[in-house]
Amino acid sequence: MKNLVLIIVLFISSVAFSQTENVVKFQKGVQDYNKGDYLNAINLFTDIIKNGEHSKQLYFNLGNTYYKLNDIPNSIYYYEKALKLDPNDIDTLNNLAYTQNMLIDKIDVLPSNQLSNILINISNFLSINQWLSFGIISIYIFLLLFILYFLKRDSNSKKKYFTFSSILFCISIVFIVTGVTKFENQKSNTEAVIFDKKIDFRTEPNYRSDVQFNLHEGTKVKLKEELGDWVLVELSNGASGWVELNSIKKID
Amino acid sequence: MKLKIYLLAFLLQFSIVQMTAQEDSVNFETIVSKKTLGLNENLRVDFKMNKDGDNFNPPNFKGFRVVGGPNQSVSNMWVNGKRTFSKSYSYFLSPLEKGSITIGQATIEIDGQVFKTLPLKVNVSESVSLSKDPDDPSYVVNENLHLVAEVSNTDPFLNEGISIIYKLYFSPQINVTNVGEIETPEFENFWSQNIKIPRLQIERGSFKGDSYNYVTWKKTVLYPQKTGKLEILPLSLDVSVDVPTSRRDFFGNRIYNQVSKKVTAGKRIIQVKELPSNAPESFNGAVGDFEIDLKTTKTDLNASESLQATIKISGKGNLKLFSPPPLLAPSSLEKYDPEYNEKVSTNITGMKGSISNTYTLVPQFQGKYPINAVEFTFFNTSSKKYEIVKSKEIVINVLEGPNSLEGNKPITDTSIVSNNILPSINQFKFIKTNPELVKINSKPFIYSISFYSLLLLPIIIIIIIVGFFKSNKITSSERAEHNSRRTNKLARKYLSEAKKNLDKKDLFYVSLEKALHNFLKSKLSIETSDYSKHRISELLVEKNVDKESKQLFITLIENCEYARYTPASNVTINKDYKNAVKVISELDKVI
Numbered sequence: 001m002k003n004l005v006l007i008i009v010l011f012i013s014s015v016a017f018s019q020t021e022n023v024v025k026f027q028k029g030v031q032d033y034n035k036g037d038y039l040n041a042i043n044l045f046t047d048i049i050k051n052g053e054h055s056k057q058l059y060f061n062l063g064n065t066y067y068k069l070n071d072i073p074n075s076i077y078y079y080e081k082a083l084k085l086d087p088n089d090i091d092t093l094n095n096l097a098y099t100q101n102m103l104i105d106k107i108d109v110l111p112s113n114q115l116s117n118i119l120i121n122i123s124n125f126l127s128i129n130q131w132l133s134f135g136i137i138s139i140y141i142f143l144l145l146f147i148l149y150f151l152k153r154d155s156n157s158k159k160k161y162f163t164f165s166s167i168l169f170c171i172s173i174v175f176i177v178t179g180v181t182k183f184e185n186q187k188s189n190t191e192a193v194i195f196d197k198k199i200d201f202r203t204e205p206n207y208r209s210d211v212q213f214n215l216h217e218g219t220k221v222k223l224k225e226e227l228g229d230w231v232l233v234e235l236s237n238g239a240s241g242w243v244e245l246n247s248i249k250k251i252d
Numbered sequence: 253m254k255l256k257i258y259l260l261a262f263l264l265q266f267s268i269v270q271m272t273a274q275e276d277s278v279n280f281e282t283i284v285s286k287k288t289l290g291l292n293e294n295l296r297v298d299f300k301m302n303k304d305g306d307n308f309n310p311p312n313f314k315g316f317r318v319v320g321g322p323n324q325s326v327s328n329m330w331v332n333g334k335r336t337f338s339k340s341y342s343y344f345l346s347p348l349e350k351g352s353i354t355i356g357q358a359t360i361e362i363d364g365q366v367f368k369t370l371p372l373k374v375n376v377s378e379s380v381s382l383s384k385d386p387d388d389p390s391y392v393v394n395e396n397l398h399l400v401a402e403v404s405n406t407d408p409f410l411n412e413g414i415s416i417i418y419k420l421y422f423s424p425q426i427n428v429t430n431v432g433e434i435e436t437p438e439f440e441n442f443w444s445q446n447i448k449i450p451r452l453q454i455e456r457g458s459f460k461g462d463s464y465n466y467v468t469w470k471k472t473v474l475y476p477q478k479t480g481k482l483e484i485l486p487l488s489l490d491v492s493v494d495v496p497t498s499r500r501d502f503f504g505n506r507i508y509n510q511v512s513k514k515v516t517a518g519k520r521i522i523q524v525k526e527l528p529s530n531a532p533e534s535f536n537g538a539v540g541d542f543e544i545d546l547k548t549t550k551t552d553l554n555a556s557e558s559l560q561a562t563i564k565i566s567g568k569g570n571l572k573l574f575s576p577p578p579l580l581a582p583s584s585l586e587k588y589d590p591e592y593n594e595k596v597s598t599n600i601t602g603m604k605g606s607i608s609n610t611y612t613l614v615p616q617f618q619g620k621y622p623i624n625a626v627e628f629t630f631f632n633t634s635s636k637k638y639e640i641v642k643s644k645e646i647v648i649n650v651l652e653g654p655n656s657l658e659g660n661k662p663i664t665d666t667s668i669v670s671n672n673i674l675p676s677i678n679q680f681k682f683i684k685t686n687p688e689l690v691k692i693n694s695k696p697f698i699y700s701i702s703f704y705s706l707l708l709l710p711i712i713i714i715i716i717i718v719g720f721f722k723s724n725k726i727t728s729s730e731r732a733e734h735n736s737r738r739t740n741k742l743a744r745k746y747l748s749e750a751k752k753n754l755d756k757k758d759l760f761y762v763s764l765e766k767a768l769h770n771f772l773k774s775k776l777s778i779e780t781s782d783y784s785k786h787r788i789s790e791l792l793v794e795k796n797v798d799k800e801s802k803q804l805f806i807t808l809i810e811n812c813e814y815a816r817y818t819p820a821s822n823v824t825i826n827k828d829y830k831n832a833v834k835v836i837s838e839l840d841k842v843i
Contacts, residue, residue: 026687033683054692057684064683070622070647091681097655098619098680106583129697136706143710150721176707183698197624216580216624 022048026058033065041065056085060092067099072218073249075099077193080220080251087124104216109236123182131182135175142168190223192233192248199248201241205230212241221248278303280360280367283340288375291347294319299358299369300340311356313345315376320344347376392495393513396423398459399469399489401517404600409525410479411539411570412633413602418470418487418517421459427494427508431469434514435488441478443573445598447471473598475570476524484520491515527631532638534577538630540569540602544577546626546643548613555653558614563626563643566606569633571596576609580624585648586614618653619680622646655679747832757815760825764832765812768805771836785809792839801838808832 029044045062048054059082066075079096082089126134145165152158200211205227221233224240231248234240278301285296299310310322321343329336347353355372398421405414422428431452452467459466469489476482494508501507527539545564553559563576572594581587590609597605615621625645632639697703747767753759772788785806792802811828 022689023687026689027685030683030685048689049692052692053689055688055690057686057688061683064681067620067680070620070645072622091684094655095681101584101617101619102582102622103584104580104582104624132698132703139707139710143713146714147717150717180698183696 022051022053026061029061033061033068038065038068042069054085056082056089056092059085060089060095063092063099064095067095070102072099072102073193073195076218076220077195077249077251080191080193084251085127099218103218105219107219107235107237110238123178128179128183128186131175131179135172135179138168138172138175142172190250190252192221192223192231192250194219194221194243194247195249196247199243201233201239201243203241205232205242209242213239223250278362278365278367280305280358280362280369282355282358282369282372284355284372284374287373288377289347290377291350293347295345295347295374297343297345297355298340299342299360300338301360301362301367302336302338303362304337304339305360305362305367307359307361308341309359310341310343311358313343313355315348315353316345316355317348318343319346347374350376350378352376390511390513392426393493393511396426397421397428397491397493397513397515398464399487399515399517400459401484401487401520403484403520403522406521407523407525408476409539409631409633410527411475411477411537411573411631413540413570414474414476414522415600415602416472416474416484416520417468417600419457419466420469420489420491420515421457421464421466422493423462423464425496428467428491429494429510430492431467432490433487434490435486435516437485437487439472439474439484441476441482442484443475443477443570445473447473447598447600471600473600473602474522475573475602476522479524479526482522482524484522486516486519488514488516528636528638530638531631532629532640534627534640535629535631535638536574536577538565538569538574538628539633540567540571540630541632541634542567542569542628542630542641544626544628544641544643546579546623546646548623548646548648550648551646552649552651553615555615555618555650558612559648560610561613561623561646562608562610564606564608565628568602568604569630571603571605571607576607577626577628579609579611579626581611581613582621584616585621586616588612588614613648615648615650615653617655618650619655621648621650623648747829747836750829750832754825754829755822757819757825760829761812761815764828765809768809768812768832768836771839775839797839801835804831804835805839808835 025044025048029041029048032038032041032044042062042065045058045065048058059078063075063078063082066072066078076096076099079092079099082092083096086092123131142165145161145168149158149161149165152161194215194217196217198214198216200214202211203209215235219235221235221243223231224234225232226245227242229245230242231245232240232242233248280299280301283298283300286293289295295316297313299308304326321341323342324339325342326339327337341358352373352375355374357368357371359366359368361367400419400421402417402419403414404416405412408414420428420431449468449471452469454465454467457464457466470487474484490512491514492510492512495511496506497509499507542565545562545566547562547564549560561579561581563579565571565576575592579587579590588611590611593608593610595605596603596607623646626643627640628642629638629640631637747764749763750760750767753763772791788809789802789806792805808828808831811824
């Protein structure tokens, strides 16, 4: 029994210690970055991720550090990870634009329709978990109002509570559906960054097939299908081809 | 007299001679330079006639090969008013076989008559060693004049430079007076460049152990463009040579004979090897030894200023036969078509120098622009391997200018507003200092057990609540409604007739009494005989009817009885009806 208590205490303290340790590492990384010791900063920042913690700030810092080292694919990779956590972060978007200036390939973005743009913007307003938790919160408010509707005798207030509760029910459904569709969208639209200096886009997932075109490091692609060591990716301009899985890195 | 006879005889003879000369006999004959000859010797055949004719028809020189001719020569001579004409067709023949060969008949038409020559037999014997007569000029020339083609490498790789040098060797004994090119070799399947020789210079050298003079006639650098056996066609020169004879002139100097001689450097075969098959992808045919250099005119500048980036390949090899690798610059840099520059000099060892592409780049936005290291692959002929050289990477810093997120904003003049602090929206942002670390949740909240349970819990709660309320409803509010419905039903059942007669006093009370009576009869199963106020109140007490209701019921029965004798107003009728409804429903509940 005593041993068990000791183990629990040790475990809790180690967790607490690792958390403060990560903060210390973060601060040290920031200092190293400021001093220009970028390699050390990267080591410290990636250690934090290895310890199981992250934040958009951490990814943003990693993106900046790699930018300073002219490592385009890593820089874009971490900026994109930061944007996954917060798609509207102005600083990240700003610095990502700097890194994208360094890309060799320029790929036009297909114009998407206005309505879906608006919907995407709306869904980007909150993260998936935020959407879902707001939905769940409104379900509980709906529950409360529904109970009130039942308890009230007076038909006027009954009417009032019934309207409120149905509005909240609709809101909660909208929130949860938004969260779920956003999640499903993200699941089907896994993106990746090209890490090889130059990769060939082939018509089939083998070396015998023709090379359609080639792209250089740092370009973002969308994953479509996987087959063995090969993956079918799509570019923002709609072109697609098979590339080797180990020449790209998924943003997840 | 004797003198007269001599004179006469002389004149006579003269006239005879003249007569014979004027006789115009046609003579057409075959003349050969020799009747017997060696297999390796040449024969000259002349068909000679003393009168001009047409349609000369030579025999078919069977057993011979015609190496020269026909050459035509005509001579016309007048000597003391006498005309001598001769025309001949000459052929140079080389025998093909040993033995006696007959030269057939040639025909010619003179003055409408056809004349033929006689067939002639020639003996061809074994090859004879060429005359070694030191006085024979052709022999001397043969011995002392040589044209040699020197090839630097007869089995080069594809695109490896080789050189071919034609040297004319001649011994000091003879003098070369004039050289002319008859046949210029064509270098098919080669990229070739002649190296100009400004002045022919006589140099000393040795040829087959003897000391010779030589001139370098022609120098060519060749780059084979095809693999396999390639042939270089021979070069032929016509050389005029002064050959010394054994004779000497009056002053004791040797007399020279001028001889013209055709010399040929034989055909050469070049075996071109294929390059090894393991060529890297970026190989574009460069063979030699090269270096690459990437340079920019500046590395720090403002947006919309321009800079030049130059990719330069320098070294030795087939520089003119490939182009420098392309520049890999970010697409956000405006890049213009390159300007090609070639500084290549060709000497006998091949091409040397540099080729370069100069690109003009114009950055649009501020930021860093790395220009990737350029790789260049070539085949090194000395190590016989593919080699890759890489330039250094250059990073261009664009210090001032719009940010690409904002688009093309006019650049603010910093010299004027240098003291104003502009909001730094455009700048590359510094890293964040607040960690705000959270656990990386490996499992998403969505579709998790807690997600489902949180969603389902309110629904379960609602179901429970609805179920609970349903069972409670009847006891409270719904009961009142139920009762009123029941009362109405009872009233309809017993008081419908009384209600009809509300305005007729007598009929109303009769029907009301009847209704009360019926009600009691059905509820208490009371007999008409027992129908008395006392009995009724007893029964009602038995059934636990409260006092008030009992009293009301009794009052109603009394009212009915009084109404027969006393006048009643409308108000009392209505009051009595309402009371009846009330009391019936009250009693119904209890009984």
